Amino acid sequence: xxxxxxxxxxxxxxxxxxxxxxxxxxxxxxxxxxxxxxxxxxxxxxxxxxxxxxxxxxxxxxxxxxxxxxxxxxxxxxxxxxxxxxxxxxxxxxxxxxxxxxxxxxxxxxxxxxxxxxxxxxxxxxxxxxxxxxxxxxxxxxxxxxxxxxxxxxxxxxxxxxxxxxxxxxxxxxxxxxxxxxxxxxxxxxxxxxxxxxxxxxxxxxxxxxxxxxxxxxxxxxxxxxxxxxxxxxxxxxxxxxxxxxxxxxxxxxxxxxxxxxxxxxxxxxxxxxxxxxxxxxxxxxxxxxxxxxxxxxxxxxxxxxxxxxxxxxxxxxxxxxxxxxxxxxxxxxxxxxxxxxxxxxxxxxxxxxxxxxxxxxxxxxxxxxxxxxxxxxxxxxxxxxxxxxxxxxxxxxxxxxxxxxxxxxxxxxxxxxxxxxxxxxxxxxxxxxxxxxxxxxxxxxxxxxxxxxxxxxxxxxxxxxxxxxxxxxxxxxxxxxxxxxxxxxxxxxxxxxxxxxxxxxxxxxxxxxxxxxxxxxxxxxxxxxxxxxxxxxxxxxxxxxxxxxxxxxxxxxxxxxxxxxxxxxxxxxxxxxxxxxxxxxxxxxxxxxxxxxxxxxxxxxxxxxxxxxxxxxxxxxxxxxxxxxxxxxxxxxxxxxxxxxxxxxxxxxxxxxxxxxxxxxxxxxxxxxxxxxxxxxxxxxxxxxxxxxxxxxxxxxxxxxxxxxxxxxxxxxxxxxxxxxxxxxxxxxxxxxxxxxxxxxxxxxxxxxxxxxxxxxxxxxxxxxxxxxxxxxxxxxxxxx
RNA sequence: GCCGGGGUGGUGGAAUGGUUUACACGAUGGACUUAAAAUCCAUUGGGCGCAAGCCCAUGUGGGUUCGACUCCCACUCCCGGCACCA
Numbered sequence: 001x002x003x004x005x006x007x008x009x010x011x012x013x014x015x016x017x018x019x020x021x022x023x024x025x026x027x028x029x030x031x032x033x034x035x036x037x038x039x040x041x042x043x044x045x046x047x048x049x050x051x052x053x054x055x056x057x058x059x060x061x062x063x064x065x066x067x068x069x070x071x072x073x074x075x076x077x078x079x080x081x082x083x084x085x086x087x088x089x090x091x092x093x094x095x096x097x098x099x100x101x102x103x104x105x106x107x108x109x110x111x112x113x114x115x116x117x118x119x120x121x122x123x124x125x126x127x128x129x130x131x132x133x134x135x136x137x138x139x140x141x142x143x144x145x146x147x148x149x150x151x152x153x154x155x156x157x158x159x160x161x162x163x164x165x166x167x168x169x170x171x172x173x174x175x176x177x178x179x180x181x182x183x184x185x186x187x188x189x190x191x192x193x194x195x196x197x198x199x200x201x202x203x204x205x206x207x208x209x210x211x212x213x214x215x216x217x218x219x220x221x222x223x224x225x226x227x228x229x230x231x232x233x234x235x236x237x238x239x240x241x242x243x244x245x246x247x248x249x250x251x252x253x254x255x256x257x258x259x260x261x262x263x264x265x266x267x268x269x270x271x272x273x274x275x276x277x278x279x280x281x282x283x284x285x286x287x288x289x290x291x292x293x294x295x296x297x298x299x300x301x302x303x304x305x306x307x308x309x310x311x312x313x314x315x316x317x318x319x320x321x322x323x324x325x326x327x328x329x330x331x332x333x334x335x336x337x338x339x340x341x342x343x344x345x346x347x348x349x350x351x352x353x354x355x356x357x358x359x360x361x362x363x364x365x366x367x368x369x370x371x372x373x374x375x376x377x378x379x380x381x382x383x384x385x386x387x388x389x390x391x392x393x394x395x396x397x398x399x400x401x402x403x404x405x406x407x408x409x410x411x412x413x414x415x416x417x418x419x420x421x422x423x424x425x426x427x428x429x430x431x432x433x434x435x436x437x438x439x440x441x442x443x444x445x446x447x448x449x450x451x452x453x454x455x456x457x458x459x460x461x462x463x464x465x466x467x468x469x470x471x472x473x474x475x476x477x478x479x480x481x482x483x484x485x486x487x488x489x490x491x492x493x494x495x496x497x498x499x500x501x502x503x504x505x506x507x508x509x510x511x512x513x514x515x516x517x518x519x520x521x522x523x524x525x526x527x528x529x530x531x532x533x534x535x536x537x538x539x540x541x542x543x544x545x546x547x548x549x550x551x552x553x554x555x556x557x558x559x560x561x562x563x564x565x566x567x568x569x570x571x572x573x574x575x576x577x578x579x580x581x582x583x584x585x586x587x588x589x590x591x592x593x594x595x596x597x598x599x600x601x602x603x604x605x606x607x608x609x610x611x612x613x614x615x616x617x618x619x620x621x622x623x624x625x626x627x628x629x630x631x632x633x634x635x636x637x638x639x640x641x642x643x644x645x646x647x648x649x650x651x652x653x654x655x656x657x658x659x660x661x662x663x664x665x666x667x668x669x670x671x672x673x674x675x676x677x678x679x680x681x682x683x684x685x686x687x688x689x690x691x692x693x694x695x696x697x698x699x700x701x702x703x704x705x706x707x708x709x710x711x712x713x714x715x716x717x718x719x720x721x722x723x724x725x726x727x728x729x730x731x732x733x734x735x736x737x738x739x740x741x742x743x744x745x746x747x748x749x750x751x752x753x754x755x756x757x758x759x760x761x762x763x764x765x766x767x768x769x770x771x772x773x774x775x776x777x778x779x780x781x782x783x784x785x786x
Numbered sequence: 787g788c789c790g791g792g793g794u795g796g797u798g799g800a801a802u803g804g805u806u807u808a809c810a811c812g813a814u815g816g817a818c819u820u821a822a823a824a825u826c827c828a829u830u831g832g833g834c835g836c837a838a839g840c841c842c843a844u845g846u847g848g849g850u851u852c853g854a855c856u857c858c859c860a861c862u863c864c865c866g867g868c869a870c871c872a
Contacts, residue, residue, distance in 0.1 A: 214790050214867080221789070221868060228872085246872060259872090301870080326870045336872045345870055386871055531867080602810075604799060608791095609865085613798070619810040622825095664800070667809035674809090730805055735853035737805055775852055781804050785852045 004628035006592025010697040014116055022708055023063075023118040027514060029072040035518050036063050037497055037557075039526030039534070040078045040125075042489075043104035044085060048111045049574050050582045050600070050612055051566035055525045057600045058563065058662060060117050062523065064693035065657045068714040074518055075118060076500040078125035079105050083489050084167055087398040090452045097398045097452075101128055111584060116593045116696050118710075123503045127492030128398070132499060134443035135509045136491050137403045140392075141436050143544060144404070147426035148194045151434070154391060155287075156458070158186035164454035165395045185287055188458050191393040191402065191485065195540045199223055199385045201554075202539055211560040212607070218531045224386025229370045231337065231379040233258055233310040235270055236318055242266060242310060245332035245384050248342065250369035252314040255337035256356040258321045259303065259349070262286040263329035270321060272307030279304050279323060286325045301326055301349040312337075313378035324349060330388050390537065392488060397452050397461040399486030403437040403444045407473035407480040410435055424475075434483075435475045446486075460484040493534055494541040497521050497556060515551055524557040527565065535560075561660055564609040566600075571611050582612055594695035595621045601662035601694060620666070624698055626673045627691065631702045635678035642676045643721060646683055650717040653690045666694065686715040731756050732783040733765040749776040756782060 017023060038059050041052065063075040079101075086097035086104075093100075105126065112119065125132050143149050157166040161181040165188070170177045195202075203223045206216045228247035235242060242258060260267055262283045271279045282304040303324030312319050326345055327336055340350035340357040350357050364372060373379030393402065411433030413419050428435060437444060447468040452461050462484040463469060473480035495509075501518040502510035520542075538556050546554040567573060568580035575581065587596045598620040604610040638646070649672040656665035669691060679687075685703060692699035692709050703709040723745055729752060731739040739761045743752055753774060756762045762784075769786040776782050 217790060218867060224868095224871065226871075244872080248872080324870095326872095328871070331871050338872085343872070345872080348870095384871085528866080602798095610798070613811070616798070616811055623810090663798095664809080667800075670809055728805085732804080732853070735804090735851085740805070773852065775804090777804070781853090783804080783852055 002628075002632060004625040004698075006594060006624075006697065009701045010116065010593050013697045013700045014113060017116075017118070017708070018113075018121075020708070021122070022710060023067075023073075023075065024120045024122050025074040025076075026072055027517070031070055031072040033074065033518060034063075034066045034071040034523070035074045035497075035521045036066070036523040037075075037500075037521045037525070038077065039524070039530060040080050040493070040496060041108065042080045042083050042085075043101060043108045045089065045100065045104055046576055046581070047104075047107050048584055050584050050587065050596075051574055053115055053117075053584055053596065054566055054600045054606075055527075055563040056112065056117055057115070057597045058561075058606055058660065059523070059525050060597075061601065061657060061662060061693040062660075063118055064696065064710060065654075065714065067710055068689065068692075068712065070713065074123075074500065075120055076123040076125075077112065077117075077119040077121070078123075078496060078500070079108070079127065080489065080493050080496075081105065081126050081128035082399045082487075082492060084396065084398070087396060087452055090398070094450075096448060098128065098448075114588055114593060115584065115596060118696070123500050125496060125499050125503050127400075127496065130443040130445050131504070131506075133400045133492065135499065136400050136487065136495070137437075137442050137444060138439065138509065139495060139541065139545075140400075140487065140491065141403055141439070141442075142548065143193060143541075144427035144436055145425040146544070146548070147430050148197065148544065149191055149392065149427055149431070150194070151189050151431055152192050152389075153187045154190045154192070155185035156188050156190075156395070157183050158458065159183055162454065163456040163458075165458050186458055188395065190391050191483075193390040193392045193540075195390045195537070196385060196387055198540050198543050199225070199387050201543055202387075202536065205539075205543075205555055208555060209560070210558060212528075212562055215528065215531045215535070215560065215562060219536055222387060222532045222536065226384050228366075228382060228384065229373065229379045230333075230382040231313065231373065233313065233337065235266075235321070236309040236311060238270070238308075240266060240270060242321070242335050243333045244335045244337045245382060246337055248339065248366065249373055249379060250362055250364050250366050251339040251342045251360065252312065252337065252369065252373065254339040254341045254358050254360040255312055255314075255319065256340060256350070256358050257319045257338045258310050259327045259336050259338050259346075260306075260321065260323045261327040261329040261334035262323045262325055264323070264334045267306065267323055270306055270308040275305060275307035279306055282323060301345065301352055303349060303353065305353070313376065314373070320355070322349075322353070331386060332384055390540075392491070393483075393485035394488050395454075395458055395460045396486050397446075397449065399488065400491055401444045401446055401462065402483040402485055402487060403442060404434050404483040405437065405471060405473060405480040406433050406483065407435050407476060407478055408433065409476050409478040410473060413476075435473055435480065438474050441474065444482075460486060462486070490534060490537045494538045495545075498551070509550070519551065520553045520555060521557045522559060524560045525563060526560075528562040531562075562607055564605070564607050566603075567609060567611045569612050569614070574612075582614070587614070587617065591617050591621050592624075592697070594624055594698050597696075598624065598666060598694050602666045604663055606660045606662055623666075623670050623673060624695060627687075627695075627698065628702070630673065630676060630679065631684065634681050634684055636680060637678065638680045638683045639678040642679055643683065644724065645672055645675060646679075646687060647717040647721040650686065650690055650715050651722060654714065654717075657693065662694070669694075689715050727779050729779070730781040731759070731762060732781060733762065734785055735783060738762060738765050745779055747778075749774065749782070752776065752782050756784075 036059050038056055063073050067073045081101050086101050089100055090097045127133060157171050159166055159176040159181055161179050162176060166176060166183060171183050175181065176183055203225055206219060226247050228245060229249040230243055230245055231249065232241045232243050301324060303322045306321045306323060308321045309318045310321055338346035340346040341359045370379060370381050414424060414429060414432040425436060447465045449461060449465060455461060455463055469482050469484060471480055471482060498510050501514045505511060542556045543554050545551045570580055572578055572580060584596055595617055599617045602620055649668050652668045653665045688699045688703055689709060689712060700709050725745055726742050727745045728740050729743050730737060731741060739759055741755060743755065766786055771784050771786055773785040
């Protein structure tokens with residue numbers, strides 16, 4: 001007799017599906033569409049580990065299910081291929097990032113194919129491919145021209161020894177990952193996108209989304225809306241005003257000093273000469289202990305008096321102005337009115353520096369206080385967000401070049417206002433001298449370099465490519481230089497799902513009709529680590545595109561599910577350095593792709609983190625073996641109990657897939673196989689259909705048909721068959737289980753009561769006692785209260 | 787500190803007001819085998835008992851209910867996120 005050996009047929013079916021284009025989506029169809037998407041991976045040099053497929057198999061199960069339910073399914077895959085590791089690898093080996101990336105992609109793709117994932121590979125995209133990033137650049141120009149991009153001097157992590165900027169991941173405990181030198185900050189002109197313009201929409205539209213509450217909550221906190229008032233404080237003996245934001249304008253009478261962030265722009269101007277050196281020292285100290293260090297520190301407040309005073313507009317009292325690093329430069333206006341009687345932090349500061357703590361009787365609520373201050377002309381109702389604008393440039397090589405040039409001549413023209421209306425875009429006027437490339441010059445391709453080392457000035461390695469940098473201005477034909485910073489990895493992933501609808505289009509981001517048909521994404525699956533950055537940035541770009549009428553939807557992902565991380569058997573995160581990575585290739589080699597798929601789904605709830613247990617695979621392998629063995633033992637007719645169980649299983653598996661409860665769907669199929677006795681070929685085929693999304697290879701192999709199992713419809717279950725004729729009823733006395741009896745289904749209360757009163761067990765518990773109450777639930781339970 | 791999610795056998799987990807522990811792993815015993823692997827059968831929360839059976843158990847304490855893993859209150863521990871946010 002034949003034996004279950006997945007190697008005999010898994011590869012065969014993978015090739016056949018590919019040859020038959022079995023899973024390619026049709027751009028027009030009478031069927032309803034369903035766009036199901038995985039977050040695309042960064043193709044690292046390490047290949048896939050068993051954590052990756054969890055999400056991929058989950059979406060694959062749903063994709064197959066929806067196809068069999070009659071949907072036209074778009075299920076694509078691609079590569080988020082720009083990023084730092086490829087660049088670092090190039091520095092070490094001299095190998096072009098494009099070459100190492102290509103190699104990695106090949107490996108990832110082979111691995112994915114060996115799992116039998118039903119991707120439509122004809123739509124594969126790669127963010128580092130000029131055909132793709134042409135449109136990332138085009139989108140950036142759209143934002144730029146709209147005035148949503150501006151330049152600002154911002155600090156980056158800087159290693160004084162390597163003379164290079166560092167990504168946050170390269171800073172370990174405040175030190176450079178490579179050389180161990182203390183990391184400092186360096187100010188660099190950066191491109192910044194005005195995501196804050198969309199803060200309110202991004203916040204409100206969360207309500208429309210079918211996303212996990214947890215993710216919505218995280219975005220809400222990230223956006224961090226608070227309502228209050230802006231209040232101006234006049235600096236004493238000066239024209240200067242200091243603007244603060246407060247959520248408690250009603251406490252203004254208790255404001256006994258002001259505190260500015262050390263980075264506040266007015267600090268230099270207001271500081272008195274005798275305080276100047278002390279203030280400068282404090283500013284310098286703050287600069288060098290930002291971020292990591294600042295957070296690690298005890299919350300002991302420090303600060304310095306500037307020597308200046310401001311006037312409290314409510315009571316005209318003069319109050320001192322301090323600087324302190326507990327006031328953050330990027331929240332509100334980087335300045336607060338300190339109310340020590342009402343705020344713990346202000347209280348601690350006031351105590352330490354012996355400042356006035358004034359208790360106040362609140363005679364106004366927030367609303368009234370704001371109105372009163374507005375009337376006096378010193379305050380305005382205001383809303384503040386924690387959300388900050390998005391720093392969009394990177395001093396890196398391996399990313400999309402920013403398609404802008406800097407032209408001195410155009411800058412002068414704009415500054416002298418010597419230009420015609422419409423000559424410059426909004427973005428060009430906002431950033432004098434910066435000129436957008438014209439659309440026909442896109443893509444602006446990344447030049448190949450010989451050396452990828454940092455420049456030592458903090459500029460991108462691209463600055464070394466003189467031929468590339470020095471060009472003529474597309475506006476005036478004068479001398480100009482290119483922007484040498486590149487875009488962050490998020491740029492390509494902000495909009496990639498759009499490109500799947502029309503991946504080879506040279507004229508447009510995607511055909512309008514195709515976008516209208518396929519978008520938005522119906523079902524999106526990925527790691528919760530992208531809760532704020534990727535998912536928020538993407539929502540932002542989509543809202544801009546919607547406002548520009550390029551697309552007709554304003555949220556990219558209707559439904560989102562997050563996957564739980566797969567941990568190594570030791571409960572730790574899998575990583576090369578820990579040496580605990582489990583490679584799916586080994587699992588497939590030993591047990592086959594179907595077992596890998598099934599185990600990934602069976603381990604536990606889809607959205608919960610879980611440790612890998614290679615032993616556990618045996619269970620699903622044995623199950624598949626039993627399915628195979630049953631196929632070798634088909635009967636003429638299915639016995640009635642098996643028939644009933646099959647119908648129940650069809651119902652349960654369908655419902656479980658729709659709720660992403662893959663583990664219980666599999667458990668239910670196991671129960672069926674464990675107790676199936678006689679089964680006809682027709683019924684066995686129905687079972688194969690519900691198994692096929694999970695174990696496509698074995699299901700196809702056993703299906704015995706001239707067309708693919710996936711061309712067939714999902715089986716229907718017979719409602720009548722699901723009801724058992726005899727039903728076990730739970731018998732309780734005073735709510736405690738004392739017996740169970742079998743009755744005809746739908747037996748009435750009286751019938752059941754008569755039956756159980758004859759039972760010895762029940763009599764024993766009732767004895768002489770009187771039955772006070774009977775609780776009866778049809779087909780389930782009877783409870784006598786005595 | 788704040789927000790979110792959790793605590794069920796030796797292990798992963800199932801059950802969202804009605805038989806706690808489905809399904810699976812592991813373990814123990816048995817069959818087959820020269821032997822091992824594989825496979826098959828049985829047992830597998832704890833306690834008492836020869837047995838029928840009874841009692842106890844879903845982090846802790848209380849409450850609601852005929853009946854609570856499930857709902858409510860308080861506490862506790864674990865995991866994830868955010869955090870000097872004015």
